[in-house]
Structure formats: structure tokens, C-alpha cells
Amino acid sequence: MSGNNEVQARKAIQNISPYTPGKPIWELQSELGISRIIKLASNENPLGPSPKALEAIMCSLPDIHRYPDSSTTSLRQAIAEKLNMKPQQMIISNGGDELITLVSEAFLEPGDEIIVPAPSFSEYEFGALLMGANVVNVPLGESYAFDIDAIVNAVTDRTKLLCICSPNNPTGTYLSQSVLHHLLDVLPKHILVLFDAAYSQYATAADYTNGLEFVRAGYPIVVLQTFSKIYGLAGLRVGYGAAPESIIQQILKVKEPFNVNALAQAAASAALHDTEHLHLSLQVNSEGKKQLYRSFRELQLPFVESMSNFVLVNLGTHAKFIYEQLLSKGIIVRFGGIWNLPGHIRVSVGKDVENSAFIHELNEILHFLHLRM
Structure with missing residues (x-):
């Protein structure tokens, strides 16, 4: 019996590359043989999960032999009440990534076009390519601001979807209320x-x-939100979309049943009301960004002031070397090459001690490079 086969994958996936996440802590620990790893690569909450979410998970554990609520009724109701919306305007997803794919599956046909300002989150392209649609990248403008005129000029009769990330990953820049309103109107x-x-x-x-x-x-807008960032539930994979009810009804047609597990639903409902954890997370992020800004200014490194929990910093031609050296010291950041920004790294805001360790090692590496030049 021959071991060869002639199974052909869909042509639409030939141009798709698997998503490359930030290097996990366990992998670097194994490579370096050290236990102390500082991860500032994936924009996670350095304080960890909401304590109320942890409590809700513990209370839900005895029932995990039961299937979760496929309609995520309680969580949708909780979010709707908090946002002054209707539960019918909500869809809960397995992280924000699933929602992006669901939107693509519900609305894109082969040959359709989607517009994506670049650089931005790569999963928008994944969903489009999966459905055989074409991606039209529109470069961000000066200082990584959104170029609204360029976006509008990129529209054709085949344009079906526009993806806007605000605050934008990886730049931290954003779209103002008035500009978004204008864009939606035109x-x-x-x-x-x-x-x-x-x-x-x-x-x-x-x-x-x-x-x-x-x-x-x-x-005609779908707003994506996630519990992976400020709520600290990245490991549970739970996000949601808010949209007019008619749009939600179309997306629900392609949603898998039981897509959000029971523990994630319980944790998200609890985290949603953990105002103490939310406020502390905002405080740590604000102080951490100021700490990073001061250091980058002292080192004369250009950076983008961010509306998010990460900072994009320009390290110039030695960025890849600096990234690798930081890895060797047990500090994980995100190299900008994946966004076609090979002179940059993106640094997630950590706790004070984590930021300090990163700054110290960055100083040491830059000093070493200065001595060599």
C-alpha cells in the first residue's frame, strides 16, 4: 500500500500562513534552562485574572460534565445590561479571533474585497483569505494615524468589509469619534x-x-470586545461582538454550538463586574506606560504614545539583534518584523519590576552596541 496521497487542500488556503503567537514562557524556560521569564509580548494583564472570575470558576467546576449554555444567555444579558443594549445585539465568541472568522464566514464571498489599514492585527486577513476574498491593505499615515481619505479611496464595488482596530495593534493609535462617524456616513x-x-x-x-x-x-458595524486583555482571561478564550440585531442573526447562522465553554462564561460574567480589578489594572497600565516613556526618552528611542497596554518603539537597524538578546536574558517582547516593521519591537506594559528588568537589559544591550560601533 502506497504511503503517498494526492489530497489537495482548498486553493483559498494556499496563501494563508499560520498565526505566529508571542513566544510562550514554558518554551523559553526550556531553551534557556532558567525559571525567571518576563513576558511582555502578548498584551496580557500583568496582574492576572479577576479574583471574582477565579471564584466563579471554582463554583462552576462541579458542573463541567454538563454542556455549556450554547446561547450564552446569562453572559449576553449581563453584557447587554452593562452596555445599555439588548441581548439580541450580542454574540459571544471563543475569543475575538473566532468572531473575526465568523464575520468572514457570514458575509464574504470569493472575490469580495476587505480593506485593512496596515500595519494591524493579522487575523483580519486570515478570515478573508479563508473565504477566498481579497485583502486591500491601506498604509497608515504619518505617525501611524488612520488615513481616512486613503481608506475611502480604496473602496470599490467589490468592497464588502472594512476592518478597523482602535486602539490599533501594534501602533496604539486610535480613530476619534468624529472621524469614525464621518467614515460610517460616507x-x-x-x-x-x-x-x-x-x-x-x-x-x-x-x-x-x-x-x-x-x-x-x-x-452596519460590528464592535469586537474581548475578556483577554484588561479582564485577564486570555487563557479562557472569550470575547463578544455587538451589532444591530439583523447582523447578529446572520453571524449566528455560522456559529458552532457550545463555542464558549462553561468556565469561560462564568468567569466572564464575574469579571465584568469586578470594578476593583479593572481600576487597579488601569492604574498599573498608566504608571507602566509612563515608566517606559521616560526610559525611551532617556535612551533617545522614538516611540508611539499609546492608547493601549503596549508601546511600539523604534530600535533601528539593530532591532532584531536586540530582540534576540532580550530573549537570551529571559525577556520576551514582540519583534516588529511580523508587521513589516523590522526596526521596531512592541513591548507590553508589565508591572513595575517587570518593566524595570526590561529597561535594565535594554540599556545593557544598547551600551554593548555602542561600544562596538
């Missing part, structure tokens, strides 16, 4: 806007919007 009404507000809780600009006001107003 776009053809057959274009759906996927507004990824995964980092919205960190945004402090007075003119920032999380997009929910436009859902309430009935615009």
Missing part, C-alpha cells in the same frame, strides 16, 4: 465595518469611541 451602506475595540478600556483620549454608540444608532 461609506456605501453595503459595506460592513468590523470595529475591533479589544483594547478600548485602556483608551483615555477624550475623543475616543469604542464604537458602541454607532451600533445603537443602527449603522
Whole structure:
């Protein structure tokens, strides 16, 4: 019997590359043989999960032999009440990533086009390519601001979806309320806007919007939120989308049953009301960003002031070497090459001691490079 086969994968996936996550702690521990690893690569909450979420998980453990609520009724109701919306305007997903794929599956046909400002989160392209759609990248403007004129000019009769991440990953820049309103008004009404507000809780600009006001107003927009960031539940994979009810009904047609596990549902419901954890997380993030900003200024390293929980910093031609040296010291950051920013790294904001360790090692590496030059 021959071991060869002629099984052919779909042509649509030939251009898809698997997502490359930040290096996990366990992997670097194994490679270096050290226990102390500082991970500042995946924009996780350095304080850990909401204590109320942990308590809810413990209370839910005896029932994990039962299937979870496929309709996520309690969680949708809790989110809707908090946001002054209807449960029918909500869909709960297995992290924000699943929602992006569901939107693609529900609305994209082969040959359709999606517009994605670049650089940004790579999963928008994944969903489009999976469905045989074409990705139109529109470069961000000066200082990584959104170029609204370029976005509008990129629209064709085949444009079906526009993906906006605000605050944007990896730049930390954002779209103001007035500009988003203008954009929604001038776009053809057959274009759906996927507004990824995964980092919205960190945004402090007075003119920032999380997009929910436009859902309430009935615009063709899906607002993505996640419990992976400020709520500290990345390991449970739970996110949600808010959209007009007619759009939600279409997305529900492609959602798998039982897509969000019971522990994730219970934890998210509890974390949603843990205001103490939320406020402390915001405080740590604000202080941590100031700490990083001061150090980058002292080192004369250009960086982007961020509305999120990470900072994009320009290290120049030695960025890859510096990234690798930091890894060798047990510090994981994100190399910018994956966004076609080979001179940059993205640093997640950690606790004071974690930020200090990163700054110390960065200083040492830069001093070494200076001596060599």
C-alpha cells in the first residue's frame, strides 16, 4: 500500500500562513534552562485574572460534565445590561479571533474585497483569505494615524468589509469619534465595518469611541470586545461582538454550538463586574506606560504614545539583534518584523519590576552596541 496521497487542500488556503503567537514562557524556560521569564509580548494583564472570575470558576467546576449554555444567555444579558443594549445585539465568541472568522464566514464571498489599514492585527486577513476574498491593505499615515481619505479611496464595488482596530495593534493609535462617524456616513451602506475595540478600556483620549454608540444608532458595524486583555482571561478564550440585531442573526447562522465553554462564561460574567480589578489594572497600565516613556526618552528611542497596554518603539537597524538578546536574558517582547516593521519591537506594559528588568537589559544591550560601533 502506497504511503503517498494526492489530497489537495482548498486553493483559498494556499496563501494563508499560520498565526505566529508571542513566544510562550514554558518554551523559553526550556531553551534557556532558567525559571525567571518576563513576558511582555502578548498584551496580557500583568496582574492576572479577576479574583471574582477565579471564584466563579471554582463554583462552576462541579458542573463541567454538563454542556455549556450554547446561547450564552446569562453572559449576553449581563453584557447587554452593562452596555445599555439588548441581548439580541450580542454574540459571544471563543475569543475575538473566532468572531473575526465568523464575520468572514457570514458575509464574504470569493472575490469580495476587505480593506485593512496596515500595519494591524493579522487575523483580519486570515478570515478573508479563508473565504477566498481579497485583502486591500491601506498604509497608515504619518505617525501611524488612520488615513481616512486613503481608506475611502480604496473602496470599490467589490468592497464588502472594512476592518478597523482602535486602539490599533501594534501602533496604539486610535480613530476619534468624529472621524469614525464621518467614515460610517460616507461609506456605501453595503459595506460592513468590523470595529475591533479589544483594547478600548485602556483608551483615555477624550475623543475616543469604542464604537458602541454607532451600533445603537443602527449603522452596519460590528464592535469586537474581548475578556483577554484588561479582564485577564486570555487563557479562557472569550470575547463578544455587538451589532444591530439583523447582523447578529446572520453571524449566528455560522456559529458552532457550545463555542464558549462553561468556565469561560462564568468567569466572564464575574469579571465584568469586578470594578476593583479593572481600576487597579488601569492604574498599573498608566504608571507602566509612563515608566517606559521616560526610559525611551532617556535612551533617545522614538516611540508611539499609546492608547493601549503596549508601546511600539523604534530600535533601528539593530532591532532584531536586540530582540534576540532580550530573549537570551529571559525577556520576551514582540519583534516588529511580523508587521513589516523590522526596526521596531512592541513591548507590553508589565508591572513595575517587570518593566524595570526590561529597561535594565535594554540599556545593557544598547551600551554593548555602542561600544562596538
